[in-house]
Amino acid sequence: xxxxxxxxxxxxxxxxxxxxxxxxxxxxxxxxxxxxxxxxxxxxxxxxxxxxxxxxxxxxxxxxxxxxxxxxxxxxxxxxxxxxxxxxxxxxxxxxxxxxxxxxxxxxxxxxxxxxxxxxxxxxxxxxxxxxxxxxxxxxxxxxxxxxxxxxxxxxxxxxxxxxxxxxxxxxxxxxxxxxxxxxxxxxxxxxxxxxxxxxxxxxxxxxxxxxxxxxxxxxxxxxxxxxxxxxxxxxxxxxxxxxxxxx
Ligand SMILES: *Cc1c(COP(=O)(O)O)cnc(C)c1O
Numbered sequence: 495x496x497x498x499x500x501x502x503x504x505x506x507x508x509x510x511x512x513x514x515x516x517x518x519x520x521x522x523x524x525x526x527x528x529x530x531x532x533x534x535x536x537x538x539x540x541x542x543x544x545x546x547x548x549x550x551x552x553x554x555x556x557x558x559x560x561x562x563x564x565x566x567x568x569x570x571x572x573x574x575x576x577x578x579x580x581x582x583x584x585x586x587x588x589x590x591x592x593x594x595x596x597x598x599x600x601x602x603x604x605x606x607x608x609x610x611x612x613x614x615x616x617x618x619x620x621x622x623x624x625x626x627x628x629x630x631x632x633x634x635x636x637x638x639x640x641x642x643x644x645x646x647x648x649x650x651x652x653x654x655x656x657x658x659x660x661x662x663x664x665x666x667x668x669x670x671x672x673x674x675x676x677x678x679x680x681x682x683x684x685x686x687x688x689x690x691x692x693x694x695x696x697x698x699x700x701x702x703x704x705x706x707x708x709x710x711x712x713x714x715x716x717x718x719x720x721x722x723x724x725x726x727x728x729x730x731x732x733x734x735x736x737x738x739x740x741x742x
Contacts, residue, residue: 499537500544502736503528506719510730513723524723527575529715529733531556532740535563541736542568550596550731552578554587561591577674577731579638586610589667594624596674596712596731599638604662611667622667626674626712627659631692634678642696656703663706672710672728673697683718690714690725 497505506526514521529550530538538549538560549564549572551557561574576592579599585606588595598604607623614620633643645652663670675693677686690713701708714722714730722730734740 496738499540499736502738503541503544503546506732506735509720510723513720517724519723523728525729527577527712527729527731528736529577529731530560530737531578531733533737535560535567537737538564539567542570542572546736547571548573548575550575550577550733551592552576552597554580554584554591557591558587575731580607582606589614589620589623592623594626594671596626596729597628597638598625598662598668599628599640601658601661604665604668608665608667620667622669624669624671625662626672626710627662627670628674629693629696631675631696632678632689637676639675642692645696656700659700659704663704670706670708672708672712673700674712674729676715677713677718677722679717683721686718687721687725690718690722690727694726 510524510526511521514524525548526546527548527550528541528546531552547570564572574592576588576595577597579597580588580603585603588607589611595607611620611623628639629642630637630639631642640655640658641651642655645655673693673696677689680686693713694711697708697711710728711726712729712731714727716732716735719730719732
């Protein structure tokens, strides 16, 4: 039997609370981002009615249509999160559409987003854009993000990452909140634990070396968010567990 979006949200929130209890964390420290990519505005409105105020999308074109539709209908203030890879030619549109970007996966993109914020006209008057630096910590090939596989043992990997982090945090118009990663897709979510733990360790090292607070860790999706929370996630990005399977 299929469940409603409101029921799904209640289930996810219960699982978040259970994971927090296991890790002795306060559930109010976790932001639930409902990833509504490929789902209609109506589904987003249902989730808003059930109390969700953070939504994640992964395509600028789709968001250009859906975000205004939702904003025109709801009086609830919504925080919009960009979680997908951003094509260079689309980067200009991002700061006006989204409040937070989880997918800063190259220095080039960071420069483009920084310029987009700064060149926004006075009427828009855009605030600094909150960003997460996307990290490929599992070392999977063809996965987006800065390479951080085995960074503690690989001096060259660490040096490159530290250099890129310094560059990005010095760019005007960007406010680096923390790190984001996607764990490998596996059958047993326990397998993802070392990946999440490694991201938490990396965050601590960067925060300490740069004396740059990095309060946020965006990690955990439908198949693995309980483990991510146990390992320190502050933001979980959940699609299918809330909105059901997506059309391929
Ligand atoms: C699609 C997506 C999610 C949500 O994935 P689910 O498995 O549906 O929970 C989270 N993060 C990113 C970056 C995504 O692209």
